[in-house]
Structure formats: structure tokens, C-alpha cells
Amino acid sequence: MTTTHSPTTPVAGREHEGPDILCEDLVRIYSTEGVEIQALQGLNLRVEPGDVVALVGASGSGKSTLLNILSGLDKPTGGRATVAGVNLNSMTRQQRVRYQRHTVGFVWQQTSRNLMPFLTAAENVALPLLISGARERRERVGELLDLLGVSDVANRRPAEMSGGQQQRVAIATAVANNPSVLLADEPTGELDDAMSEVVLESMRDASERLGVTVLIVTHDPTIADHVRRTVQIRDGNTSTEVLRHVEVDEHGAEHLVAQEYTVIDRAGRLQLPSGYVTDLGLRDRVRLELEPDHVGVWPDQERHKAVAPEPHQHPHRDGAETSDDAAFRRPEEGQ
Numbered sequence: 001m002t003t004t005h006s007p008t009t010p011v012a013g014r015e016h017e018g019p020d021i022l023c024e025d026l027v028r029i030y031s032t033e034g035v036e037i038q039a040l041q042g043l044n045l046r047v048e049p050g051d052v053v054a055l056v057g058a059s060g061s062g063k064s065t066l067l068n069i070l071s072g073l074d075k076p077t078g079g080r081a082t083v084a085g086v087n088l089n090s091m092t093r094q095q096r097v098r099y100q101r102h103t104v105g106f107v108w109q110q111t112s113r114n115l116m117p118f119l120t121a122a123e124n125v126a127l128p129l130l131i132s133g134a135r136e137r138r139e140r141v142g143e144l145l146d147l148l149g150v151s152d153v154a155n156r157r158p159a160e161m162s163g164g165q166q167q168r169v170a171i172a173t174a175v176a177n178n179p180s181v182l183l184a185d186e187p188t189g190e191l192d193d194a195m196s197e198v199v200l201e202s203m204r205d206a207s208e209r210l211g212v213t214v215l216i217v218t219h220d221p222t223i224a225d226h227v228r229r230t231v232q233i234r235d236g237n238t239s240t241e242v243l244r245h246v247e248v249d250e251h252g253a254e255h256l257v258a259q260e261y262t263v264i265d266r267a268g269r270l271q272l273p274s275g276y277v278t279d280l281g282l283r284d285r286v287r288l289e290l291e292p293d294h295v296g297v298w299p300d301q302e303r304h305k306a307v308a309p310e311p312h313q314h315p316h317r318d319g320a321e322t323s324d325d326a327a328f329r330r331p332e333e334g335q
């Protein structure tokens, strides 16, 4: 099969309104030999159309459990999960097949799980198009291989490609049917740093060009350098997140600004970033003060008598100090 140059087809018009991924109070309990393990503990996550988000968590934090639910392989025990307007709690078998063919695409960590070993790159990308009865397959395959920068390996089988090339062909295969959402489970887990970077950049590029929403699940925190939004998952729940954007100063110089956020649940509970907690020695009880536009959080004055008055730049932020920083003080600064 040959590759041809032509404009890439964007995702077909979305038929739903609102976020592409919405998890509300998602719970998944596994019962094995009389023991119950709560892998997801009321997880909340909202991802807007076209966004590229990394979900980062340690082993056992619930990443695969969430991905299995979002990919339609498993059902939640409680709560709600909606992807591109499809309610995952109540899909029939037929709806599930359609969902997995057209609404979501997957890229798994094991390169061997993504591609048919006996088919060439072009044949692999063509396969989902063939199954769904798509027309103009040859042209679409050419566009996608081009977009992912792997047209030169179109006629090679997976064993004749590098790991990075295989993952890029896997991305092309996953987005062939114009899914709204691309789910990736440790897509760079088997790659070295240079290859990982190429694959992540390709994924971001594919998102921009095709309009596909991307959720990458990984234990690797360095992925944060490649995505605008990184959400932490801990003990089966999303905790804090970092949003990055580029700001241009008055001299025209670009600065990467990272701002930390946390989820506040319906009961008003929130989890502070772990760096803030250790940095300020926050524990047991903190003092709160309501200001007109923010809430100040201080270490307990009873435990840390002398607290320095002047504000400091938080070491976990790249950006300029905000009014919120004035509310955070190191207990040891005044001692």
C-alpha cells in the first residue's frame, strides 16, 4: 500500500455537549476470596474535548482499573462514567462494540498488544477501517501514517520497526475511525527517553490536528513536561493537578508557568499538594482564614509558635507569586 499526502480529516462533528470524559464519584470494588479491595474510591475526573491529559499515579493507585472502565472492558461498582456522551454504566453488548470501534481508541504499553504481527504498518492502520466498512481507506491510511511521521515504514511488519515507530503506528491505528477519545496506557513504558518524547509529541500533534481528546495513564511523572494538564491519582482517587501554559513577558520572552490545582468535593473537602504539606510541615490541624478572594492555610500556630511574616515563592511552582502564596509560610522560617 502506498502513502499519499492530503489534508488530515478532523474528528467528525461531536454529537454530544459537555466534557469528553466525565467520572463522577466512581467506585470499583474487587472481591477476591472474601476480601474486598476498593480500587477506585469515589474518583472524579473531567476532561474537555481536545484536551491532552496525563493521569499520573504510583503502582496500585487505580490507573488500570479506571482505564478498563473507560475503555468499556469493565463496569464501575458505583458512580457514573460518561465518555463522549456515552453512559458507560448501562451499555448493551451491541453499544459496547460500537463504542469500542468508533468512540474510543486505545494504545497499550506492550507494543505487541497494539499491532497484528503478520500485517504491515499500513495494513494494521487499514484493519479498523476495513472492519467498520469505511471508504477511501488507502487515502486515510496514507494521511495517518504521514501525520504520525511513519510513512517510511508503511510496508514493514512490527518486528521490522523500532519501538517508537510501532507506537506511532499504533496511534495511527487507534485514531483511524475518528474516535472522540484516545486512551493510552503507559504508551512510552517500553521506550527510551528520546523515543518517548517523539511518541508523546506525535500524540499531542495528532490531538491538535484531529481534535481527538487524549488521556494518557502513566506512573512516569516526567510526562508532565509534554502535556498541558497532569492529574495525580492516589488511592483510587484524583488528588491534585498541574496546569501549564506559556506566558510572554514585556520583553517578548516566553516563560512556562505551572499552576497547581486540587479538586474540592461536594462536601467541601480538598487535598493539598503533598509538596505543600511537607514544605510547610502541615499536619493534624491547620489554621484557616477566609479572605475576600481566597482561603489562607497556615500550620497550626500552637505547634509552630513563631511563623515568619514575609511571603515566599513556593518551590513547586515555576510561575510568579500569586496572592495565594502569601497565605503559605514555612514554620521553620521564623524559628
Ligand SMILES: Nc1ncnc2c1ncn2[C@@H]1O[C@H](COP(=O)(O)OP(=O)(O)OP(=O)(O)O)[C@@H](O)[C@H]1O
Pocket: 030, 031, 032, 037, 038, 039, 057, 058, 059, 060, 061, 062, 063, 064, 065, 066, 219
Ligand atoms: N482483578 C482484580 N482483582 C482484585 N484486585 C485487583 C484487581 N485488579 C486490580 N486490583 C487491585 O486494585 C488496586 C488498583 O489496581 P490497578 O491495577 O488499577 O492499579 P495501577 O495504578 O494500574 O497499578 P500498576 O501501575 O501497577 O498497573 C490494587 O490494589 C490492585 O491490587
